[in-house]
Amino acid sequence: MATTSSTPLLKDELDIVIPTIRNLDFLEMWRPFFQPYHLIIVQDGDPAKAIKVPEGFNYELYNRNDVNRILGPKASCISFKDSACRCFGYMVSKKKYNLHHRRRLLREYSLVAKDPSGKDINALEQHIKNLLSPSTPFFFNTLYDPYRDGADFVRGYPFSLREGAPTAVSHGLWLNIPDYDAPTQLVKPLERNNRYVDAVLTIPKGTLFPMCGMNLAFDRELIGPAMYFGLMGDGQPIGRYDDMWAGWCTKVITDHLSLGIKTGLPYIWHSKASNPFVNLKKEYNGIFWQEELIPFFQSVALPKEATTVQKCYLELAKQVKAKLGKVDGYFLKLADAMVTWIEAWDELNPPKGAITIAKGPAPKSK
Secondary structure (H helix, E strand, O other): OOOOOOOOOOOOOEEEEEEEOOOOOOHHHHHHHHOOOEEEEEEOOOOOOOOOOOOOOEEEEEOHHHHHHHHHHHHHHOOEOOHHHHHHHHHHOOOOEEEEEOOOOOOOOEEOOEOOOOOEOOHHHHHHHHHHOOEOOOOOOOOOOOOOOOOOOOOOOOHHHOOOEOEEEEEEEEEEOOOOOHHHHHHOOOOOEOOOOOOEEEOOOOOOOOOOOOEEEEEHHHHHHHOOOOOOEOOOOOOOOHHHHHHHHHHHHHHHOOOEEEEEEEEEEEOOOOOHHHHHHHHHHHHHHHHHHHHHHHHOOOOOOOOOHHHHHHHHHHHHHHHHOOOOOHHHHHHHHHHHHHHHHHHHOOOOOOOOOOOOOOOEEO
């Protein structure tokens, strides 16, 4: 009789990145799914505060002192007092795949959801399935993801495109509290998303989308350097646009490099809405600026010489400075930070075979 391996998918090829300012008691809920994997915890806020991690997890914990030690002057590109600091975890990871699991600053809010049958949803497993199967960015398949069991390409779908494109990003959704902006929160305070849609879609080439970092996985080797969450939080005039910025940049680059992004399954349970008045203060500038940012990203053209994610991102930074710098001086600073991010990424992730020099002792690990 044939036996099936119990080894978790991509066990040695995936890091789970968690930004936090509090103890990680919420991991107990995720233990059945997360425990076999390596965690990278990015501690925001006061580095002197001790963060407790439940027993039995394999992890590395970095605080702001570690960020400053490892990056030196380039640490200026990593946000402080904001969940945008998560991208430092992406930078120091050495695994092919990264899953982001967000932990709210006040309490845990990304919980295990249940499917319509009442079974716990293994979000990690579904993200892996999404990333390991191709995307269809060049021609829309009306029967959703043709690579899932029970589906296929519909009549009229070009055979020449049925191999698809490599999937760079898997973007999951949320049950219960929708991911709304502050104005929508204020006018719809009781609205809940109770619809479980059993579908995965590829976002078509040329179409932007609002990427939420709450339930996200990506192929670090394909798109990692584009996963920069900008300058947010302490000392910055904008917040709650870190994942939006990363998503717009990533989508432009995946389109240029003929990669795909999937959205839909898996679901997580979004347990508590954040304060809409606090959110409005953070989002205020972004609400106005996005009306100019979206047309900018819709019209961005990357040169054919931009054949790597790094080259694409540096070209994008150049265009941000030239065109969005007129919107507000913040974008001049952001464009410089984008360049610094790529420089730091390349220092920590040199080509295979290159010699690297460690900067000080390793972070706390277990």
